[in-house]
Amino acid sequence: MRIKCPKCHCDNPDDTLYCGKCETPLLSSEEITDSSTKTLETPIKDLTTGVTIVGKYKLLEDLGEGGMGTVFVAEQTEPVRRRVALKIIKLGMDNKAVSGEGVFVFLISIFAIQSSGRES
Incomplete structure (x- = not known):
């Protein structure tokens, strides 16, 4: 393929x-x-480092918040283990009617945060 x-x-x-x-x-x-896109079941207020979302992304570091949402470094556990950047879109910013505290998470990049295996 x-x-x-x-x-x-x-x-x-x-x-x-x-x-x-x-x-x-x-x-x-x-x-x-x-x-690449999933609806979160975890309320946005509970999204902190250490929380696992969508069953396979463990939030490791909050990189920052902007007008549309928050970007996190996360560890993806399947289908492969790697670090990715996730953007959590705030409710209402998706241009769709979303009820409750549902928000969307976008896998914004698969920049597998490459490590050389050395301590910095």
Whole structure:
């Protein structure tokens, strides 16, 4: 299976995280359909580091809050273990009628936060 870059449309091997031509982060079709957007069951007020959301993302660090939501560094536990950036969109910012405290979480990048295996 090949992954087509959403930016330059170049074909890339399915095991690569970035486009070989333009270095855009890549998502497999499984990741796009399964985990790129999910509705949260956890109320927004309970989203703090250490909490696991959508069953497979453990919030590690709050990177900051803006007008539309909050970005976290999270550890994805499946289908592979890696660090990702998650953006939690505030209620009402999704342009859809969402009831209760439901918000949307977007996997905004699969920038697998690469570690060299060395302590900094």
